[in-house]
Amino acid sequence: MRYWLLVFLSSFGLLSGQVPKTADSLKVYLATKPQDSNYVQALNEMAFLKVQEGKYDEVPKIIAQIETLTKKIKWNSGYYKAMNMRGIVEYSQQKPEKAMVYFLEAEKLIVKYKLPDKLYQNSLNNIMIIYNDMGNREKATEYAKKLIDFQEKKKLSPMKSAPYSQFGANLKFYKKYDEALVYFNKALAIEKELNSDWGIAIYENDIGNLYDDQEKYPEAMAHFKNGLAHAEKSSYKLLQTDLLINLARVQRFSSQFNAAEKNLFKAEKICHELEVTEPFKVLYQSLGSLYQQQKRYLEAERYFLKSLAIAKEMEKPEPLFTINHQLSELMQEMGKYKEAYQYLTASNVARDEIYKLETAQTTEDLLRKYEAEKKEQRIKSLAAKNKISALEVKDATRQKWFLIVGLGFLVVVALLIFRQSRIQKKNNELLQNLNTELDQANKVKARFLGILNHDLKSPLSNLIGFLHLQREDPELLDNRTRREMQDKTIASAEDLLESMEDLLLWSKGEMDFTPQTKPVKLAWVFDDLQKHFSHVGHAKITFENPGNIQWQTDEHYLKTILRNLTANAVNALNGTENAQVTIKADGKTLKVSDNGPGADDAAFKALYDPNETLGIGTGLGLHIIRDMAAAIGCEVSVRSEKGVGTTFTLTFP
Structure with missing residues (x-):
């Protein structure tokens, strides 16, 4: 879907036969032709070619030329094209939220300058597609309806088929x-x-x-x-x-x-x-399924193994999961149970790596767990109340009989009343403790759900957007662009999975899970960090002195703390020249430093204040660092100076 959008955005409104589309012919055109509206169109086309080539840093200069010339020749459509191209650049870099800001501004320019209906039709179509890619089905449907009504009312030709497809996809869902x-x-x-x-x-x-x-x-x-x-x-x-x-x-x-x-x-x-290469994976798996259904097992196995080999080259978890799972079923039919078990194990490993399945299943499981805990707490509270009521009834009966016996037993009755008071007090304390536990569980649930909504919804929508693009308009991606988008998608998926892992670890800490300590070599941890941040391009990450340092700690907690600290440093370096992150080990200390802009103490409040509210404003990362460091007995300190940078220091016992 994405490249369908970009191609349309770039080519819309070009005057056929007047503006070329290839890079070489555009260079000649821009060097020889007069600077009129067609010249603006050519600049717009050149900007789009730069986007396709991934040369995003060259586009702002061309956009500035579009705006300058538009103002000079007073051709208002040029303002729309400049704003529209800014959205294209953000969208091409998988930043649909930023792209949406520009596309909405472009829509306002259409209304302000009363631009042609075709541009408005185009704008509605683009906004609809981005909302859909962001996972906002309601807004995408709203713009689809708006576009359908507009183009049918205006009797525009050609009409856009995308909004009808949007409604169809929603209804199919x-x-x-x-x-x-x-x-x-x-x-x-x-x-x-x-x-x-x-x-x-x-x-x-x-x-x-x-x-x-x-x-x-x-x-x-x-x-x-x-x-x-x-x-x-x-x-x-x-x-x-x-x-x-x-x-x-x-x-x-x-x-x-x-x-x-x-x-x-x-x-x-x-x-x-x-x-x-990749289509062969599905093709050979389909041939294997065909032969398996006919019980031509040897041929089925041969094609399944071909599919498996390609899946391994793809290095993607979902293809590995499906083919290993199908090979496991085939081996069971053939009576090869040892091989069936091996393939089943491989499919389970791949399944664990599939971010979408992992996120959906884990979220559902955790929600069920919280609901179950909530119900369990309610049951305990009711049981305690029933216990108290039963004791009250029993003691009241005893009092009745003792009063009947006579005044002679007043002392005994007084003792029983005193005993009843103590029992009731203990039961009330028990009930209060149970209610406190229930309240804490509800707070943890609310915090966890807030984190899930903020940290998972937007990345998932970006990833789903690219999957829609591959399914609906794969012909618009050349090999180079496809590889770039696949690499970005894989990196985004891996980051999302790591974020989910962080969330799970944090939730374990909230539910009193105990870290599993063992000897951990720092070199292993550095290797994990280097692999995890291998896709970072705007900052250099340096690791110093891992040597043979080994600590007794929980490996997963330590990795999560360092990932969050490194991610914070990398994010802080956006826009910084010669950006550097240094991770240095020395004895029992570990420092993560950056040469970014620095920050004041308020920015790190969540690291020290346990009462700081967990949410968008305070940052999940600092809460994870604080809670997990405490869990493994690690002391965290931070020193930050504006214009110099920030250093986090971890001190281990």
């Missing part, structure tokens, strides 16, 4: 298949009106998947076949492989094994022509 089909068909009709074979192929593929989800295989097969015909007509080979694999899948479910095999081999041939 909630399993409202009939209603989803209506909107997918509307999107398909728009592409048909445009005679866009590749657009038709994309939506035929979506509709086929919709029927596949409902196990309506004949209908799914018909749409996959039609989509394949249009993909072949448009020479959209990468989409052809997707459609061939999807078609083969429903043919396999319909026991059309020969046809499925033929389509998969056809997809294999195309993949060889394109010299792509």
Whole structure:
């Protein structure tokens, strides 16, 4: 979805035949042509090419030229293009929130200068797509409806198919298949009106998947076949492989094994022509599934192993999980239980690394745990109350009988009353303690849920945005850009997983989990930090004197503390020239230093004050550092000087 957006943003409004699109021809154009509105268009196109090449630092200068020339020639659409391009730069660097600020400002410029309806149509479309990538389904749907109403009211041509697809995807998500089909068909009709074979192929593929989800295989097969015909007509080979694999899948479910095999081999041939690697993983796994269903086990194993080899080269957890899991099932069918166990173990390891599954499952488990603890506390409180009530009834009965016996037993009755008072007091204290525990559990739950909402929702939306892009518009990514986006996505996913790990460790501390101490070599910890921050480009991270230093501590707590300190240092260095982070060990001390702008004492209040509220304003990282350092008996101190930098010192016992 992202590169569909960027290409449209760049090319919209260009006057066909007047402004070139290649880098060399644009250079010639800008060096020879008069500085008019077409010249602004050419600058806009050049800026977009720089974005595609990942040369983001060169774009601001071009944007400044656009704004200067726009003001000179008084062509108001240029202001929109400049603001729009700023959004493109942020969005290309996986910063959808910052991009949204610029796109909303661009929308205001359209209204302010009464710019053409086509620009407004384009703006609504872009904002809708970004909201969807950010995971804000409600706002994305709101803008989709706004765009549909606008372009239908204005009778704009061509109409955008994306808002209809947005409604369809929403309805499919909630399993409202009939209603989803209506909107997918509307999107398909728009592409048909445009005679866009590749657009038709994309939506035929979506509709086929919709029927596949409902196990309506004949209908799914018909749409996959039609989509394949249009993909072949448009020479959209990468989409052809997707459609061939999807078609083969429903043919396999319909026991059309020969046809499925033929389509998969056809997809294999195309993949060889394109010299792509990753599609082979799904292709070979599909062939393995086809042969497994026919009980042709040796052929199934051969193709599954091919798929596994490619999955290992990809170094992504999800492909490793699916193929290892399927190999485990195949080995069970073949009676090879030892191999089945080995593949099952490998699939479980890969599954643990899948950030999306890990986050969703862990969150759900923790919520259930908190709810269970809450119910348990309530049960304990009720039990204590019932116990007190039972004692009161029992003692009241005793008093009644003693009074009947007579005044002679007044002394005994007085003693029993005194005893009852003591028992009631103890039970009241027990009840108070239980209520205190319940209140603390509720506070921990509220803090934890607040952290989850703040620290996980936005990164997940960014990652899901790129996955949508790969699924819906893969042809718009060249090999270099795809690798860059994949690297960024992997780094983002790994950071998210580490953040989740930090959250879990922090929650363990809140629930009185005890650190597991063992001898930990500092060199191991430094290696972990170096790998974890290998993607950092704007700051140099230096490690000093790990030597053979070894401490008796909890390895995971120490890693989490250092990751947070290093991440804080790296973030503080944004915009700093010759940015450096130094991590130095000396005896029982460990220092993390940066040459950033520094900060006052208030910025580190959460590190020392246990009563500081946990939230966005105080920073989760300092709370994690404070709580985990206390758990392993480590003393934390900080020295920060504005204009000089900040140093955190860890002192171990």
